[in-house]
Amino acid sequence: MQKGFATFEIICVIFIIAVLMSAAIPNAVRMIDRAALDYETKKLYTDLRFVQSFDRMTYMQDSHFKTFDDESVKLVVYPDRYVFEKNAMYEIYSEHYFSYGVTAAKRKGTDVWQIKFDDMGKPKNNKDEAISDSLNLISRRGKKNSIVFDSVGRFRGGLEE
Secondary structure (H helix, E strand, O other), X not given: OOOOOOHHHHHHHHHHHHHHHHHHHHHHHHHHHHHHHHHHHHHHHHHHHHHHXXXXXXXXXXXXXXXOHHHOEEEEEOOOEEEEEEOXXXXXXXEEEOOOOOEEOOXXXXXXXXXXXXXXXXXXXXXXXXXXXXXXXXXXXXXXXXXXXXXXXXXXXXXEO
């Protein structure tokens, strides 16, 4: 009796490992893609809440103390990133690039979303019109997460397939 493995046995083991890997790799890629999309949606949602609370605070100070027109902040969303800007000075507070493979969907007729909030916390665009729309983040595999705005000042995160 000989010790060791035959070539046929080694080929069978390699074939079994290849079949298992071919099933595992697409699932891992899908899971990583979903995690990146969820992370970016939650981060954008949190930053929108920050801008909303900052603008409410600024307007509150504006009405009780002194004018802070140049202190209000807007969030500008590009397809590959978003930035916080001062309204009057276009000074960038911070900039966040989306994870690889995540992009913001284009808005009707433009590549850029500009979101600011009034004293009641209602989302407005750059022309001071109420936003009643949804901001979509899309992964490289076509999955889509939405942040839905209504004209009353609420927004919520949702999932679309």
